[in-house]
Amino acid sequence: MGQAQQNHDQPPAAQLPPDDVVGVLLTQHARIRKLLEAVRSGPAEERERNFRELRALLAVHETAEEMIVRPTVKKIGGGEEAAARNGEEKDAGKTLAELEKLDSGSEEFVTVFAGFEQAVHEHAAREEREEFPSLRRLCTQEELCRMGRRLLAVERSAPTHPHPSTAGSTAAQWTFGPFAALLDRVRDAVTSSSPDRPDATAGSDGP
Numbered sequence: 001m002g003q004a005q006q007n008h009d010q011p012p013a014a015q016l017p018p019d020d021v022v023g024v025l026l027t028q029h030a031r032i033r034k035l036l037e038a039v040r041s042g043p044a045e046e047r048e049r050n051f052r053e054l055r056a057l058l059a060v061h062e063t064a065e066e067m068i069v070r071p072t073v074k075k076i077g078g079g080e081e082a083a084a085r086n087g088e089e090k091d092a093g094k095t096l097a098e099l100e101k102l103d104s105g106s107e108e109f110v111t112v113f114a115g116f117e118q119a120v121h122e123h124a125a126r127e128e129r130e131e132f133p134s135l136r137r138l139c140t141q142e143e144l145c146r147m148g149r150r151l152l153a154v155e156r157s158a159p160t161h162p163h164p165s166t167a168g169s170t171a172a173q174w175t176f177g178p179f180a181a182l183l184d185r186v187r188d189a190v191t192s193s194s195p196d197r198p199d200a201t202a203g204s205d206g207p
Contacts, residue, residue, distance in 0.1 A: 017141070019149045021087050021151060022135055024152060032124070036121075036138050039112075048104045049066075051099070055179055055182060057184060059186050060158050060184075062093070065089070067187065072088060088123045088126075089123070092116065093183070094113070098112060150190075153193045
């Protein structure tokens with residue numbers, strides 16, 4: 001994700017429809033990259049806040065991929081690839097759980113975070129090199145946008161970067177608590193966005 005070059009078969013997010021799932025995921029990758037850098041090299045006094053925001057975004061990004069995108073990847077013949085990416089995300093979740101127990105100002109946090117950052121970069125590079133081009137080749141634009149709308153709905157339901165004016169609100173507090181609790185909240189949001197739910201498409205054009 002960080003140092004990876006754009007796949008030549010894959011247009012940048014800005015050239016894709018705003019609800020195209022690949023564009024949504026690429027945009028999230030860019031935000032994750034910036035937050036990783038902010039945690040690693042930003043002001044020490046802001047490290048904890050940036051880390052909470054990073055955790056929340058990763059909870060939304062990885063859970064939505066697992067529950068919305070990967071079933072489609074399996075369906076188009078990428079079963080082994082989907083399993084490998086899910087495994088990498090599970091490992092990342094374990095490291096996040098370890099990091100949240102550490103003092104963000106400690107040397108141990110810095111050391112563990114460096115390995116975590118590298119793993120996230122490598123994971124996202126594999127997605128962009130292998131998974132995303134397959135989705136674009138083998139799914140229709142309607143299918144891509146349907147998945148993208150669900151991802152956007154999940155991100156709205158589980159805010160990852162609330163505006164400062166929302167301090168004290170439910171949205172502002174969403175990023176607090178253990179990573180496992182964030183995952184549970186995102187899973188609930190993904191389930192709520194399912195097209196199989198009668199209320200999921202009410203007032204909209206689909207999931």
